[in-house]
Amino acid sequence: DIVMTQSPDSLAVSLGERATINCKSSQSVSDSSNNKNSLGWYQQKLGQPPKLLIYWASTREYGVPDRFSASGSGTDFTLTINGLQAEDVAVYYCQQYYNTPWTFGQGTNVEI
Amino acid sequence: QVQLQESGPGLVKPSETLSLTCSVSGSSINNYYWSWIRQPPGKGLEWIGHIYDSGTTNYNPSLKSRVTISLDTSKKHCSLKLSSVTAADTAVYYCAREGYYDSSGYYFSGTFDYWGRGTLVTVSS
Numbered sequence: 001d002i003v004m005t006q007s008p009d010s011l012a013v014s015l016g017e018r019a020t021i022n023c024k025s026s027q028s029v030s031d032s033s034n035n036k037n038s039l040g041w042y043q044q045k046l047g048q049p050p051k052l053l054i055y056w057a058s059t060r061e062y063g064v065p066d067r068f069s070a071s072g073s074g075t076d077f078t079l080t081i082n083g084l085q086a087e088d089v090a091v092y093y094c095q096q097y098y099n100t101p102w103t104f105g106q107g108t109n110v111e112i
Numbered sequence: 113q114v115q116l117q118e119s120g121p122g123l124v125k126p127s128e129t130l131s132l133t134c135s136v137s138g139s140s141i142n143n144y145y146w147s148w149i150r151q152p153p154g155k156g157l158e159w160i161g162h163i164y165d166s167g168t169t170n171y172n173p174s175l176k177s178r179v180t181i182s183l184d185t186s187k188k189h190c191s192l193k194l195s196s197v198t199a200a201d202t203a204v205y206y207c208a209r210e211g212y213y214d215s216s217g218y219y220f221s222g223t224f225d226y227w228g229r230g231t232l233v234t235v236s237s
Contacts, residue, residue: 001173038222040222040223042157042224048229049206049208049227049228049229049230050157050206050224050227051227052223052224052225055223061225093156093157095157095223097221097222097223098222100159100170100172101159101161101171101172101173101174102147102159102222103159104156104157104158104159105156106156107156107157
């Protein structure tokens with residue numbers, strides 16, 4: 001299985017500031033067939049199911065605010081929230097879909 | 113509007129079989145993978161497995177010996193059975209639609225764009 005490790009586990013950011021979450025995979029999730037990285041990011045608010053924010057490591061899902069951005073390649077990835085808003089308080093997960101079983105990081109709790 | 117709704121017993125006894133159903137509306141059940149994902153209370157997400165409309169399944173090896181996922185396309189239901197449950201199987205169970213079609217009509221699996229609200233299943237005597 002591909003192990004996904006996020007850092008930090010928890011992050012406190014002031015309103016309007018930047019939050020940065022890192023995700024590392026135990027092996028590359030870069031797909032040479034399409035030159036894309038099979039990495040997604042999800043946001044889970046308390047009591048809700050996860051919501052897909054980013055796929056292919058950097059493509060925002062339709063309707064996701066542009067303060068959410070992501071980058072990375074191979075084994076190292078980053079999710080950035082620019083100008084943190086109160087509604088961004090949540091747990092964020094990275095997920096690889098390069099190989100089954102699909103696997104998730106342990107989550108990063110973002111709070112104000 | 114795509115909606116998924118999980119249903120089933122909220123309490124299952126140890127060693128028995130957990131059975132859940134996911135009802136799909138607003139989306140074709142054909143031509144997509146349908147996944148089950150679980151989340152123990154206060155913990156992270158674990159992919160259980162998925163099924164395609166052809167009946168093709170793929171299970172997480174950690175659960176493979178105990179899991180069966182099936183699809184009833186006429187009822188637009190996806191079902192999960194997990195046998196020989198223990199307290200470690202206590203979790204919120206989610207069903208999710210997996211994958212998407214790009215502008216060329218090519219299907220990419222692996223991401224989950226629609227989720228049910230989840231149902232908590234507690235394993236206890």
